[in-house]
Amino acid sequence: xxxxxxxxxxxxxxxxxxxxxxxxxxxxxxxxxxxxxxxxxxxxxxxxxxxxxxxxxxxxxxxxxxxxxxxxxxxxxxxxxxxxxxxxxxxxxxxxxxxxxxxxxxxxxxxxxxxxxxxxxxxxxxxxxxxxxxxxxxxxxxxxxxxxxxxxxxxxxxxxxxxxxxxxxxxxxxxxxxxxxxxxxxxxxxxxxxxxxxxxxxxxxxxxxxxxxxxxxxxxxxxxxxxxxxx
Numbered sequence: 001x002x003x004x005x006x007x008x009x010x011x012x013x014x015x016x017x018x019x020x021x022x023x024x025x026x027x028x029x030x031x032x033x034x035x036x037x038x039x040x041x042x043x044x045x046x047x048x049x050x051x052x053x054x055x056x057x058x059x060x061x062x063x064x065x066x067x068x069x070x071x072x073x074x075x076x077x078x079x080x081x082x083x084x085x086x087x088x089x090x091x092x093x094x095x096x097x098x099x100x101x102x103x104x105x106x107x108x109x110x111x112x113x114x115x116x117x118x119x120x121x122x123x124x125x126x127x128x129x130x131x132x133x134x135x136x137x138x139x140x141x142x143x144x145x146x147x148x149x150x151x152x153x154x155x156x157x158x159x160x161x162x163x164x165x166x167x168x169x170x171x172x173x174x175x176x177x178x179x180x181x182x183x184x185x186x187x188x189x190x191x192x193x194x195x196x197x198x199x200x201x202x203x204x205x206x207x208x209x210x211x212x213x214x215x216x217x218x219x220x221x222x223x224x225x226x227x228x229x230x231x
Contacts, residue, residue: 009036009059013144015122017063018209021050028164030212035148036063037141040121043067046090047139047148048211052082066090067118070111072150073136074098076211081105095127095135111137126200128152130192134183138200145206147220153179153227155213177208177216177223194231201225 009017015038023032034056035047044060045068060066066087071077071094084092084106091108093116099107109116115125124140139148154173156164168174171181187193205220216223 009063012146012207012209012215014038016141016144016146018215019050019056019059023050023212028161028167030154030164033209033211033215035209036060037119037123038064039067039119041118043118045119045123046070046083048072048076048150049079049083051079052086057086068093068116071095071098072139072148073134074101075134076150077102077105095137097132097135124203126196128193128196130189130196131183131186132188133186140200140203140205142204145204145220147200147203147205147208147224149208149210151211152183153177153210153224155208155210155216155223157214177210177227179227190231194228197224197228197231 009019011017017036019034021032023030032050034050037045039045042064044064044066046066047070049069067090069080069083069087069090069092071080074095074097077094077098080092092106093109093111094107095111111125113127115123122141122143124142126138128136128138134151136150136152154168155177156168156173157175165174172178173180201221201224205224206218208216208220208223
């Protein structure tokens with residue numbers, strides 16, 4: 001998957017935009033994706049910020065005023081300090097445990113099972129229990145029927161290198177929505193993970209926006225079901 005360092009945001013709906021960026025791990029470009037949702041009051045809710053640049057800042061500001069910067073799990077926080085510094089009035093939101101992991105990071109609010117009143121009119125959220133080292137939250141944007149997935153699953157239909165393609169095939173995550181072997185290993189309590197995902201499957205999902213791979217525009221509910229049917 002090849003992305004430009006400052007690729008322009010892609011409009012999925014009037015209130016839903018994504019920013020694609022490069023993210024290299026072990027010599028492979030897994031890509032990264034930031035999602036920006038416009039809330040009913042016009043403020044912006046920013047999920048999984050990618051590397052900060054002035055170009056990306058300007059593109060986000062063109063969409064509205066940033067109100068929330070969200071780390072959706074214990075891994076996707078690396079670029080939060082730069083965004084938090086650029087938008088000091090925005091609230092930094094993160095899962096429990098990130099304060100201990102990154103004590104220097106400003107965190108204004110911890111996620112739980114109840115959506116904040118500011119985004120509850122359009123967003124549901126689900127804590128994926130049973131994976132404490134990841135502590136991921138899934139989010140569902142009801143108006144666009146879009147679920148946001150961070151590291152719980154990848155969705156690749158193309159790769160810009162043979163090592164990446166081989167890695168995805170070895171992880172059973174090639175040309176399908178699926179968790180990687182690492183994510184499976186991090187599931188300490190599979191019953192708890194399954195119970196969480198059963199609640200997610202009650203959402204009326206059509207689109208799946210992953211942080212790594214391609215956006216799945218259609219058939220999201222079935223894809224989620226098939227990805228975790230082994231549980």
